[in-house]
Amino acid sequence: MGERDGIWVWHRINRLFNWLPLAALIEKKIICMHGGIGRSINHVEQIENLQRPITMEAGSIVLMDLLWSDPTENDSVEGLRPNARGPGLVTFGPDRVMEFCNNNDLQLIVRAHECVMDGFERFAQGHLITLFSATNYCGTANNAGAILVLGRDLVVVPKLIHPLPPAMSSPEASPERHIEDTWMQVLPLSLC
Template identity: 85%
Template sequence: MGMDTLQPTFQLSSTCGAIEKKIICMHGGIGRSIHSVEQIEKLERPITMDAGSIILMDLLWSDPTENDSIEGLRPNARGPGLVTFGPDRVTEFCKKNKLQLIIRAHECVMDGFERFAQGQLITLFSATNYCGTANNAGAILVVGRGLVVVPKLIHPLPPPLQSPETSPERAMDDTWMQELNIQRPPTPTRGRPQPDLDRSSLAYI
């Protein structure tokens, strides 16, 4: 459908976007500190992580808990100072801000998208076979009339018939991907076991 029936997406302090003030899009999540859209709007620009804003940290680095049965705030295996937030936080945030949906990314999901908090939050990941190792599907969301959201899957390409040894192009692709992976922080595949860390330790909140 055309965008003529939807108001354009607008930016919230260059960190988030919203569609018709009913769907909010962000990278990570609402974490522990974000309770209203106004908090995001008030972030000063330009902004860097050095500013030490907990709001910015939560927007970029927080994740939903593992499933709808785990509520509240928990330590995040990504590292000290980071949290996961439960479906109760999502419901509270959406109700307070009159939102229909939160769309976020930040975690590779095997089907390209994954619903959380009874569908009030969707993790969306459009990169297929993330970093050449995950073999995940990707997805996009099509927003239709009445803000109905329909996921469209992007399936990963099948493995090449030729081996890397016989395919110089494939070998170059692998080298490029390995260099990229070294330079970037990991994006864990959601739902897969993470390294054993003391998740109960307050050092991780």
């Protein structure tokens, strides 16, 4: 695209991000978001009330928590803790997850934002799932990816996406040749 057009496109795409949804509510029972609920988000309406376009200069605590907070390292660590991602960011315990779900009559929080080795990881007795779809993150993690399939009655079924094996020397054994076969084997088309 060249420097001039490339910079123009980059700015336009970044402006578009400021209008994108910050969360999704499924059947008023499951909320999906990037980061988490942090210290400040107690009600879904707080997310709905964030004005668009979003500007990082506005720097609201709600926005920062939504984009950058993470659950604590396990279910036994409750409350809020400083987050290693940076100053002013927090991790939140299973008590915060349960409080948020109860306040909003929700069953589940689905979030991303962290590479997890099995592609998904349950937290807060299954009321929060971290979902990560990229396999072998940054070419070094050798992690699986996952997607969630919602069945009847909002039953959540994780489907794993396994990393491709290392490239082989012969064209017949190359990973590209087997991508379709791997995808169909790992992700059956039937819903539970």
